[in-house]
């Protein structure tokens with residue numbers, strides 16, 4: 267499989283090259299040259315296959331023969347070391363809980379898959395280190411730190427906005443040590459992301475082998491298709507049109523859902539639910555794509571003013587807005603609407619949703635007004651404990667601390683404070 271740059275001004279590359287480069291030299295995101303539907307028969311009988319078998323069917327074409335079948339199966343098995351339950355919240359409304367992994371965020375899937383691909387590609391290349399450089403608005407950092415911890419030949423440098431991630435998130439990315447380094451940036455998430463982008467284009471750093479692990483990296487993005495298939499497998503017997511609502515920030519998750527549909531998964535409609543960072547909902551309303559600086563919200567993993575994967579979604583619809591709107595809606599919600607619905611879901615349904623999932627639920631409810639016969643699934647992208655500062659006072663409950671979190675709570679935070687790009691550069695290239 268070859269990947270081309272969406273800026274169309276760079277050579278095509280293999281899966282391996284795209285994973286290692288992250289972003290193309292012309293600053294474009296990589297996109298697969300062809301997308302072939304998987305067997306309709308397989309999808310019709312999906313309940314007879316294990317998650318690992320499904321994942322293999324789904325991802326295989328995107329790697330071509332670059333990773334041998336047995337190694338790929340091993341990577342998949344290590345990636346999918348936890349459950350992906352769909353939990354009934356109301357009649358015809360399900361939460362797809364993506365948070366049962368090691369850092370209790372859906373990003374565990376992409377991070378674990380990518381780290382193991384990179385480890386495979388590095389296995390014969392012991393002196394040539396890769397440095398994974400990643401900006402996080404909260405959950406990416408912890409998932410990448412955990413996914414890459416101890417992976418030979420890979421150094422991980424994580425940038426996060428100081429004071430803008432939760433205590434648990436901060437501990438997950440600052441306490442592991444070994445090959446994981448955390449840089450605490452005086453700024454917002456977009457500042458972190460801009461610095462990361464700049465470093466990738468900086469010729470004076472070209473000897474460092476920088477690799478991204480944000481959802482711009484195809485090895486983070488592609489495996490996110492898996493859980494749309496897993497949800498379908500669990501709810502298929504309802505025999506209803508499927509609507510998926512993704513709480514969206516960089517739009518990697520929903521973009522993977524759309525790719526799953528291109529592979530043949532019968533998804534009727536997508537909802538991208540955002541907080542007040544509403545660049546995409548605005549675009550759907552007036553056709554102007556107008557990125558703005560991000561605003562801080564209680565669903566901070568979605569505080570993104572210029573969603574990097576949106577360009578991939580447009581590519582899948584040939585940049586045809588009318589066609590796109592048939593499959594896709596996008597709605598934006600304030601923090602107060604989010605808090606209100608968290609309370610009402612808890613009161614009425616007894617379900618604890620954290621702020622991101624709650625935004626997804628709001629978007630789903632909105633869309634189901636038009637589609638009363640559909641079955642709706644919202645993605646619960648993080649465990650409520652990761653946003654306990656919001657969840658506990660809002661619902662007036664005390665959450666038990668899961669073991670995955672307990673283990674980082676008493677560790678010492680280690681971070682390096684930086685203010686600007688020059689300081690990042692001297693950290694990478696002392």
Ligand SMILES: *Cc1c(COP(=O)(O)O)cnc(C)c1O
Pocket residue numbers: 371372373404405406481513514515516517518519520567568622647648
């Ligand atoms: C990253 C993240 C999101 C946003 O996902 P995208 O793929 O960037 O749209 C939503 N919720 C949580 C908890 C996240 O960590």
